[in-house]
Amino acid sequence: MKFRKQKIAGFLLITLIFLFLLHTEAKGGEGEEILKKTLETEGMINLSGSCYTASFMKPYEFSNNVRVFWKKPNKIRMEYFAGDTLRMIFITTKDKSWQFSPADNIVFFKELSPQTKEVEKRKQDLLLSNYDVKITGRESIAGRDAIVIKVGCKYPSRPSKKIWIDDKTDVILKSEQYNSNGDLMLLTYFKRVNYNPFLDDIHFRPPQGRIIRLVSENETKSFSPEELSKVVGFKVVLPSFLPEGYILEGYYLYRCGCGVDMAHLRYFDGLNSISIFQGKKDCPICSEDQRRGFFRRRMGMMGRRGMRCAPRE
Known part of the structure; x- marks a missing residue:
């Protein structure tokens, strides 16, 4: 089932x-x-x-x-x-x-x-x-x-x-x-x-x-921003601001539900987390009306499934 x-x-x-x-x-x-x-x-x-x-x-x-x-x-x-x-x-x-x-x-x-x-x-x-x-x-x-x-x-x-x-x-x-x-x-x-x-x-x-x-090692391995940029095929952009108390957990490779590789930046403060997903500008599968801007963020302890592409531009 x-x-x-x-x-x-x-x-x-x-x-x-x-x-x-x-x-x-x-x-x-x-x-x-x-x-x-x-x-x-x-x-x-x-x-x-x-x-x-x-x-x-x-x-x-x-x-x-x-x-x-x-x-x-x-x-x-x-x-x-x-x-x-x-x-x-x-x-x-x-x-x-x-x-x-x-x-x-x-x-x-x-x-x-x-x-x-x-x-x-x-x-x-x-x-x-x-x-x-x-x-x-x-x-x-x-x-x-x-x-x-x-x-x-x-x-x-x-x-x-x-x-x-x-x-x-x-x-x-x-x-x-x-x-x-x-x-x-x-x-x-x-x-x-x-x-x-x-x-x-x-x-x-x-x-x-x-x-x-x-489960793919790429889903759990933390890259450097430069390494991850090479894997996903575009330059990963780091956030210019984080709420006080948050630190970096890691930079990960995330595969969208449509099969496209995305960058996953994850930060935490001990209890809660912020995830930032970045994908290519033109996803070959996800339609235009499903795009929601440069970053797609989720706060809290959430699983990394069910996400669609978050375009870079």
């Missing part, structure tokens, strides 16, 4: 949300100290559970029920359902990830490079530098006592986040992300959680007998 681009973007978005949850586990105490401590112990707990997750971000509205399995160290399996139908499965280990649909015969495989891990460490450092982390109260989530923490940017007009952390196990039980206007954009929470279940390693391996398709 093939999914609409909106659905695929949704699945990728939720994956990135759960990865952020792993990077922000915490326990009682002062907010920033809680976060610092738990960043050092991520991925070191066994659990299974069921979650509900939803996006209110137009045009990416969606909702899913998700079965979650975590096994230390750093093994994650997430199963996404539409109603009672299993639609997509993501498996992530310390240095590998797999994505597949039960209805298809293809497994998309990706190796997580040392560069990616270095970027994640930089994001954690930036998060503590650019954001205030404050305890705001306590609530009960999935029958567990949770500490409520607000992560707000030190700069005005930026997105923010609230997280609910299990006081006994350091696991985030609920997460809400808001845009710069204070509107709820993303919601994820546990409906049920079971700690220390028996989890066989087979659950964290791809199914046998399917075609393994390696």
Whole structure:
């Protein structure tokens, strides 16, 4: 079964949300100290559970029920359902990830490079530098006592986040992300959680007998501007201004849905990101009325799929 681009973007978005949850586990105490401590112990707990997750971000509205399995160290399996139908499965280990649909015969495989891990460490450092982390109260989530923490940017007009952390196990039980206007954009929470279940390693391996398709290294490799310009066939233009607190993640090669190579410039501030896509002036497939100017930008933790060409001129 093939999914609409909106659905695929949704699945990728939720994956990135759960990865952020792993990077922000915490326990009682002062907010920033809680976060610092738990960043050092991520991925070191066994659990299974069921979650509900939803996006209110137009045009990416969606909702899913998700079965979650975590096994230390750093093994994650997430199963996404539409109603009672299993639609997509993501498996992530310390240095590998797999994505597949039960209805298809293809497994998309990706190796997580040392560069990616270095970027994640930089994001954690930036998060503590650019954001205030404050305890705001306590609530009960999935029958567990949770500490409520607000992560707000030190700069005005930026997105923010609230997280609910299990006081006994350091696991985030609920997460809400808001845009710069204070509107709820993303919601994820546990409906049920079971700690220390028996989890066989087979659950964290791809199914046998399917075609393994390696995600292109070009989609994850960071180029210099000069190298990327040669690959895409035009001079990549760097932005003259970035909001305060953002730094470069990398310059990447992105293949548009129409098959045309584009330049992808990505910047982050620890919690949010800005992506700038640049393509050739005359795309042979995307029509004139689908062009939206020199840069096409998206803010937030979004997947890089479903984009059309962003012309250079």
